[in-house]
Amino acid sequence: MNEVNITELVAHLVLQLAVILFAAKLGGELFERWLKQPSVLGELLAGVVVGPYALGGMQLPLVGALFGHTAESAAVSVIPVSSELWAVGQIGAVILLFYAGLETDFGLFFRYSGPAFFVAMGGVILPFILGDLATVAFGVASGPMDPVALFMGAVMTATSVGITARVLGDIRKLDTPEGVTILAGAVIDDVLGIIVLAIVVSLGVSGDVSLGNIALVGGKAMGFWLGLMAVGILLSKWISRFLASFRSAGAALTLALAIAFLASGLAEIFGLAMIIGAYSIGLALSNTEIAETLREPMESVYHAFVPAFFVVMGMLLDFSAMGPVLVFGLAVSVLAILGKLLGCGIPALAVGFNRLGATRIGIGMMPRGEVALIVAGVGLSREVIQSDVFGVAIMMTFITTVLAPLLLVPAFRTGGQGTRRATTRVHPVQVEMETTERKGA
Amino acid sequence: MNEVNITELVAHLVLQLAVILFAAKLGGELFERWLKQPSVLGELLAGVVVGPYALGGMQLPLVGALFGHTAESAAVSVIPVSSELWAVGQIGAVILLFYAGLETDFGLFFRYSGPAFFVAMGGVILPFILGDLATVAFGVASGPMDPVALFMGAVMTATSVGITARVLGDIRKLDTPEGVTILAGAVIDDVLGIIVLAIVVSLGVSGDVSLGNIALVGGKAMGFWLGLMAVGILLSKWISRFLASFRSAGAALTLALAIAFLASGLAEIFGLAMIIGAYSIGLALSNTEIAETLREPMESVYHAFVPAFFVVMGMLLDFSAMGPVLVFGLAVSVLAILGKLLGCGIPALAVGFNRLGATRIGIGMMPRGEVALIVAGVGLSREVIQSDVFGVAIMMTFITTVLAPLLLVPAFRTGGQGTRRATTRVHPVQVEMETTERKGA
Numbered sequence: 001m002n003e004v005n006i007t008e009l010v011a012h013l014v015l016q017l018a019v020i021l022f023a024a025k026l027g028g029e030l031f032e033r034w035l036k037q038p039s040v041l042g043e044l045l046a047g048v049v050v051g052p053y054a055l056g057g058m059q060l061p062l063v064g065a066l067f068g069h070t071a072e073s074a075a076v077s078v079i080p081v082s083s084e085l086w087a088v089g090q091i092g093a094v095i096l097l098f099y100a101g102l103e104t105d106f107g108l109f110f111r112y113s114g115p116a117f118f119v120a121m122g123g124v125i126l127p128f129i130l131g132d133l134a135t136v137a138f139g140v141a142s143g144p145m146d147p148v149a150l151f152m153g154a155v156m157t158a159t160s161v162g163i164t165a166r167v168l169g170d171i172r173k174l175d176t177p178e179g180v181t182i183l184a185g186a187v188i189d190d191v192l193g194i195i196v197l198a199i200v201v202s203l204g205v206s207g208d209v210s211l212g213n214i215a216l217v218g219g220k221a222m223g224f225w226l227g228l229m230a231v232g233i234l235l236s237k238w239i240s241r242f243l244a245s246f247r248s249a250g251a252a253l254t255l256a257l258a259i260a261f262l263a264s265g266l267a268e269i270f271g272l273a274m275i276i277g278a279y280s281i282g283l284a285l286s287n288t289e290i291a292e293t294l295r296e297p298m299e300s301v302y303h304a305f306v307p308a309f310f311v312v313m314g315m316l317l318d319f320s321a322m323g324p325v326l327v328f329g330l331a332v333s334v335l336a337i338l339g340k341l342l343g344c345g346i347p348a349l350a351v352g353f354n355r356l357g358a359t360r361i362g363i364g365m366m367p368r369g370e371v372a373l374i375v376a377g378v379g380l381s382r383e384v385i386q387s388d389v390f391g392v393a394i395m396m397t398f399i400t401t402v403l404a405p406l407l408l409v410p411a412f413r414t415g416g417q418g419t420r421r422a423t424t425r426v427h428p429v430q431v432e433m434e435t436t437e438r439k440g441a
Numbered sequence: 442m443n444e445v446n447i448t449e450l451v452a453h454l455v456l457q458l459a460v461i462l463f464a465a466k467l468g469g470e471l472f473e474r475w476l477k478q479p480s481v482l483g484e485l486l487a488g489v490v491v492g493p494y495a496l497g498g499m500q501l502p503l504v505g506a507l508f509g510h511t512a513e514s515a516a517v518s519v520i521p522v523s524s525e526l527w528a529v530g531q532i533g534a535v536i537l538l539f540y541a542g543l544e545t546d547f548g549l550f551f552r553y554s555g556p557a558f559f560v561a562m563g564g565v566i567l568p569f570i571l572g573d574l575a576t577v578a579f580g581v582a583s584g585p586m587d588p589v590a591l592f593m594g595a596v597m598t599a600t601s602v603g604i605t606a607r608v609l610g611d612i613r614k615l616d617t618p619e620g621v622t623i624l625a626g627a628v629i630d631d632v633l634g635i636i637v638l639a640i641v642v643s644l645g646v647s648g649d650v651s652l653g654n655i656a657l658v659g660g661k662a663m664g665f666w667l668g669l670m671a672v673g674i675l676l677s678k679w680i681s682r683f684l685a686s687f688r689s690a691g692a693a694l695t696l697a698l699a700i701a702f703l704a705s706g707l708a709e710i711f712g713l714a715m716i717i718g719a720y721s722i723g724l725a726l727s728n729t730e731i732a733e734t735l736r737e738p739m740e741s742v743y744h745a746f747v748p749a750f751f752v753v754m755g756m757l758l759d760f761s762a763m764g765p766v767l768v769f770g771l772a773v774s775v776l777a778i779l780g781k782l783l784g785c786g787i788p789a790l791a792v793g794f795n796r797l798g799a800t801r802i803g804i805g806m807m808p809r810g811e812v813a814l815i816v817a818g819v820g821l822s823r824e825v826i827q828s829d830v831f832g833v834a835i836m837m838t839f840i841t842t843v844l845a846p847l848l849l850v851p852a853f854r855t856g857g858q859g860t861r862r863a864t865t866r867v868h869p870v871q872v873e874m875e876t877t878e879r880k881g882a
Binding site: 012021025029039079083086088094249251300302 | 532690
């Protein structure tokens, strides 16, 4: 690529970012201020409207189609935007999850990691079975061991923590028992999902599952994650002091981002999603002094780049791919919702949450987001599934992703604690408020 | 590109960003704290060290060569990094110049735009002549109208305002008469440079200059810039109120970035550099209330992305390309320094600066940065110049870019005003200080 083209390419990218950020804020304001809904929904919808399948595909003077998506590239790629734009969106996702990790209550996370494990297990097993059987029931697969059915099952297991983290952050519920269970559950879910995907890919490609390979892939992912958490927690005080020791302006912020990027990149190399690395290292640092220093500058970086992630997510929606498989798609979407509501909700009930808490957790684990699309894309690129099943995956992803924030805000707004025993919310602001209330009473 | 590859590509990018941000802060700290030099030099040097021509080219376990640059791609592209990394660096440049625009004193800019025009004219004409003649004198071109000589001249005219804006910002001199003259001069210089490039490209390709085409290219660039400034200034109060009217968190910052990206992308479409658009719209908004609101959040975004720009600039340096043309390169570098010192300094003297002020302006206009590389890249890709002349352009760029901050800090530290008449520095803090001093006296 010569430098004339690269200059034009970057100019096109910044124009795309301009439209994305405008659309994100207009959509967000519409939803938050006028429709009283989470702004993230407005950002997703903005992506649909300005994306390659709607306005973005129109030819404009001077720039051509701003988000042009050719039929050829659609056939091979799940992602209908340029690699540069996708990269900016993914950087936004890393920043979002790193911020969510920093904001998570460290003590609560560990107290609820046991419950979260059971929630995640249920949220993997039930959706997998439902997805697999539905594919057989609709005649798309010949039997439950057909690779197409197994792939549909794998797509159903994914949890995209991004949407939920954003909504919980907006309504300041990241540090509730339900909030930490959802985030911990989503992280564990991803590790389990990787193992499921490894099994399904082995089956789909070779028709044979090698137990050794599954153990290798799963062990690598699990081992890396446990190692990252252990190293992060052990070194967190030292990292905090190291970041604070720099004198040049803004060094702590720049270095914290470097650490987030490093953990994300390594997570991907070890077979996990990048956002898991970003969240885990943010969580490890959440208990340090530097987390307090980073809060405000990180929020500015968040506002600069996170909207791009959600708008790009919205851009993935292609209505035309959904027509032929509408009924199958709707059925799969309903099962995807039930799969997480029951699959996560029932274990949540079993580990000490009440019905309200279990419902919140089930809804929080519902959105599939980009993780499902990536899994489906693996299936498409390896020719295990065809574009019809892929369209169903997109439809299910979009419905669960849009529905989760719509349901999550009211579920938290009804008030009341979500645990059967007295809740132990340890956030300082909360403690202060409780103290004040006691004083007032 | 399928989604497996795009995921790996993004993971590789975030690892690159992690290394870039670490290296930037380590290099910056080394220079600022221990060597008492501007931190931007440390960031440039960090780029050289971790870049594709040094450590970055080494094969590592798991990731391969982190900044690998193959010989084939070197032959066709001036830019030895991936398009995604280049894009992130360029976003950093846009943020840098937008921030510099916001921080510029609006009134001073216009008071000094007349002087800046003469400074820019001198800084284009003299370096062009020196570059052209040196190429002939070293036997690289057959005569002063040889396309190779004309291209070398065009490369010499460019001014990269990025380095200077960063250094002036670091030492808080953006709002001095010299500071605004340098920034305004660099902007006008870019418009003039575009016209020179158009002439040279026409000559190089067709051997004939069409006056109509030159007028068209130059008029389009100049017309767009004047139009952007006019629209920006006329609408600035309205834009400020519009940004402040949003209720969702961080909306003003997100929308301000959208405006900066829009102006940058349009500037490129109309034949100017992106950073000119970013700087101009920042300047137009600098006089509004929202500029004050944006200062702190913009600073955080700056720390997150601007270091990537300077490290990527450092990565462009390839020592091995310089060996064969060392003497020619050194001569051109010396002429490039003198060309701006005298070419900008003498007009500065003529329009009311004293010798100290003229020296500061000459030094500030010295760095060529990425603008010269892009111009040289146009020549290389159109096969007007060969890789030896291209190596000289890189060498000249690097020497002027590194030298400028080294000289600029002491030139401002000697103190004393740079204008012959009493300086009229109108920054509120300054006025307050002067008032306090008068009270104390």
